[in-house]
Amino acid sequence: MIDTFPAYGGAVAQRSGGAVAAAKVGAVAAVVRSVSLAINDDPHTGTMDYGPPVPKIPAVTISTAAADRLDALLQSDPDARLFIRTSCATLPPVTSHNVMGELTGSEKPDEVVVVGGHIDSWDLSVGAHDDGAGCAQSIEALRLLRELGLKPKRTIRVVLYMDEENGGSGGRDYARSENRKAERHIAAIESDRGGFLPLGFGVSATGAMLARIRSWEPLMQKIGLQWIRPGGGGVDIGPLGESGTVLIDLVPDSQRYFDVHHSGIDTLDKVNSRELQLGANAMALMGWLLAEDGVTSSGTPRTAPGR
Amino acid sequence: MIDTFPAYGGAVAQRSGGAVAAAKVGAVAAVVRSVSLAINDDPHTGTMDYGPPVPKIPAVTISTAAADRLDALLQSDPDARLFIRTSCATLPPVTSHNVMGELTGSEKPDEVVVVGGHIDSWDLSVGAHDDGAGCAQSIEALRLLRELGLKPKRTIRVVLYMDEENGGSGGRDYARSENRKAERHIAAIESDRGGFLPLGFGVSATGAMLARIRSWEPLMQKIGLQWIRPGGGGVDIGPLGESGTVLIDLVPDSQRYFDVHHSGIDTLDKVNSRELQLGANAMALMGWLLAEDGVTSSGTPRTAPGR
Numbered sequence: 296m297i298d299t300f301p302a303y304g305g306a307v308a309q310r311s312g313g314a315v316a317a318a319k320v321g322a323v324a325a326v327v328r329s330v331s332l333a334i335n336d337d338p339h340t341g342t343m344d345y346g347p348p349v350p351k352i353p354a355v356t357i358s359t360a361a362a363d364r365l366d367a368l369l370q371s372d373p374d375a376r377l378f379i380r381t382s383c384a385t386l387p388p389v390t391s392h393n394v395m396g397e398l399t400g401s402e403k404p405d406e407v408v409v410v411g412g413h414i415d416s417w418d419l420s421v422g423a424h425d426d427g428a429g430c431a432q433s434i435e436a437l438r439l440l441r442e443l444g445l446k447p448k449r450t451i452r453v454v455l456y457m458d459e460e461n462g463g464s465g466g467r468d469y470a471r472s473e474n475r476k477a478e479r480h481i482a483a484i485e486s487d488r489g490g491f492l493p494l495g496f497g498v499s500a501t502g503a504m505l506a507r508i509r510s511w512e513p514l515m516q517k518i519g520l521q522w523i524r525p526g527g528g529g530v531d532i533g534p535l536g537e538s539g540t541v542l543i544d545l546v547p548d549s550q551r552y553f554d555v556h557h558s559g560i561d562t563l564d565k566v567n568s569r570e571l572q573l574g575a576n577a578m579a580l581m582g583w584l585l586a587e588d589g590v591t592s593s594g595t596p597r598t599a600p601g602r
Numbered sequence: 603m604i605d606t607f608p609a610y611g612g613a614v615a616q617r618s619g620g621a622v623a624a625a626k627v628g629a630v631a632a633v634v635r636s637v638s639l640a641i642n643d644d645p646h647t648g649t650m651d652y653g654p655p656v657p658k659i660p661a662v663t664i665s666t667a668a669a670d671r672l673d674a675l676l677q678s679d680p681d682a683r684l685f686i687r688t689s690c691a692t693l694p695p696v697t698s699h700n701v702m703g704e705l706t707g708s709e710k711p712d713e714v715v716v717v718g719g720h721i722d723s724w725d726l727s728v729g730a731h732d733d734g735a736g737c738a739q740s741i742e743a744l745r746l747l748r749e750l751g752l753k754p755k756r757t758i759r760v761v762l763y764m765d766e767e768n769g770g771s772g773g774r775d776y777a778r779s780e781n782r783k784a785e786r787h788i789a790a791i792e793s794d795r796g797g798f799l800p801l802g803f804g805v806s807a808t809g810a811m812l813a814r815i816r817s818w819e820p821l822m823q824k825i826g827l828q829w830i831r832p833g834g835g836g837v838d839i840g841p842l843g844e845s846g847t848v849l850i851d852l853v854p855d856s857q858r859y860f861d862v863h864h865s866g867i868d869t870l871d872k873v874n875s876r877e878l879q880l881g882a883n884a885m886a887l888m889g890w891l892l893a894e895d896g897v898t899s900s901g902t903p904r905t906a907p908g909r
Contacts, residue, residue, distance in 0.1 A: 297825065297826040297880065299876075332876065492799060492855045492857055494828070518604065519604040521801070521828045521829075522828075548799045548855065550799055550874055550876040550877050550880070551874050551876075551877070554874070567857055567858050567861070569606075569639070569857040569858075570857050570858070573604065573857070
């Protein structure tokens with residue numbers, strides 16, 4: 296697959312559901328090869344689930360290089376034994392917070408365009424691409440608009456969502472909060488595919504509303520993007536979509552993302568500042584256009600999120 | 603500038619012509635800030651010329667970080683003195699060679715599509731992106747076609763040109779060689795912009811011939827490219843263009859190229875294998891389509907190169 300996201304999506308069940316599948320056939324533990332494109336010694340982590348009907352067996356992910364070595368060992372010695380010691384535990388939940396900031400709309404402050412990424416990351420690294428990049432781009436988008444002295448008609452709000460990685464509660468809580476019910480969320484933009492060269496935007500709208508947003512494609516091409524295409528979303532903004540908010544995701548080059556994703560090498564040195572900046576520029580422009588236009592041409596009635 | 607190539611093109615005269623400009627106003631030496639996008643300690647090299655009417659003063663390039671330090675020093679102490687020792691010398695030319703290999707055409711072997719890059723590089727590194735990538739992609743393009751068992755109607759020839767960096771004699775010699783006069787060069791493809799994510803192809807053709815080649819854009823989009831656009835060329839294939847050969851260059855993402863270009867860090871670890879492969883795939887497809895089609899729809903008469 297050329298686009299690495301569907302490749303990841305098709306393979307990741309081995310990690311998320313591997314322990315359950317193994318336990319069902321009587322395994323005492325599950326050892327999963329990292330769901331990564333790179334052959335290296337950096338294991339890839341992420342969510343996994345236990346299904347209630349089967350025993351909760353220990354489950355570990357090993358790096359791709361380690362998996363290759365283990366495979367070679369098992370080929371040469373089918374009776375080889377593997378000893379695993381883990382110190383993992385599921386701790387009780389603690390309270391954490393989304394982080395927000397906004398340029399309040401000058402004409403319709405209660406109509407909101409959300410620009411965001413998620414502020415949590417897996418513990419093996421700082422999560423520079425997943426999703427430090429999306430947070431930095433969202434903050435930078437607002438900073439650019441302010442530096443240009445632009446005052447949007449509608450509110451442009453940065454939301455840095457907590458807990459994308461371990462359940463998505465930050466995005467759900469934002470959409471369902473009492474504070475949001477008085478507002479009308481026109482559109483939500485998310486950057487959560489790494490800070491690589493931005494290729495375009497995916498948009499969840501259809502019909503006239505999609506056509507309106509796609510009419511901005513030449514503007515996006517002026518700042519280095521290639522296209523605006525139908526089909527958009529994101530874990531954090533998904534709950535807003537249930538109430539009719541147009542969901543838009545920044546789509547960067549995907550070739551390098553799963554070399555570092557959820558691993559110890561998702562570090563700042565893997566981020567190219569020019570690529571990151573181009574994505575921030577695009578989010579600023581998309582946010583601005585949405586806030587000025589209101590994308591109401593389709594006449595589709597919207598309800599406030601949370602109802 | 604979003605495209606870094608015109609940015610480089612607009613700045614590089616400071617290196618190539620800096621010594622002459624400095625000598626004209628009586629300088630005893632020229633110190634040039636690296637023409638690089640990265641702020642680091644890796645100086646950027648490349649060609650420079652001496653003009654006959656002025657003294658050949660010593661000329662050095664220093665890294666961007668060193669230039670910043672020197673600038674700060676001169677701000678604080680305008681009388682600061684800089685001592686330079688260089689061991690550079692222009693050595694006599696030595697004989698070297700282009701490297702070639704081909705899939706000979708089954709129907710019209712004397713009609714040729716050239717696919718290539720340049721095999722020389724600057725001495726600070728192996729030149730992984732400039733232009734190891736183009737050489738690897740060209741060889742891989744032919745390997746892919748052979749692995750698929752495809753036998754092209756016209757000859758597809760890989761040419762790895764010598765001496766792109768220091769004058770372009772390999773490309774000129776190829777175009778003007780006696781061996782080429784019996785052949786008709788339909789098109790020449792060059793990859794010399796780094797092994798990054800391929801965005802598209804630039805094509806030097808116009809009118810019906812351009813339209814024919816652009817009609818393959820949907821095929822290119824299936825393998826991850828974005829577009830086929832007018833305007834193409836390359837140092838090595840330029841001399842073929844003088845005889846009417848259609849010139850085509852692979853255009854990758856340019857954001858990272860001038861972080862490593864002509865410096866000590868243009869090394870293999872900077873090349874992503876998936877990005878490199880996508881470019882090779884595209885060159886294989888473009889080469890194949892040209893060799894099958896012949897791109898003769900415009901009816902433009904062509905003369906053999908070298909006349």
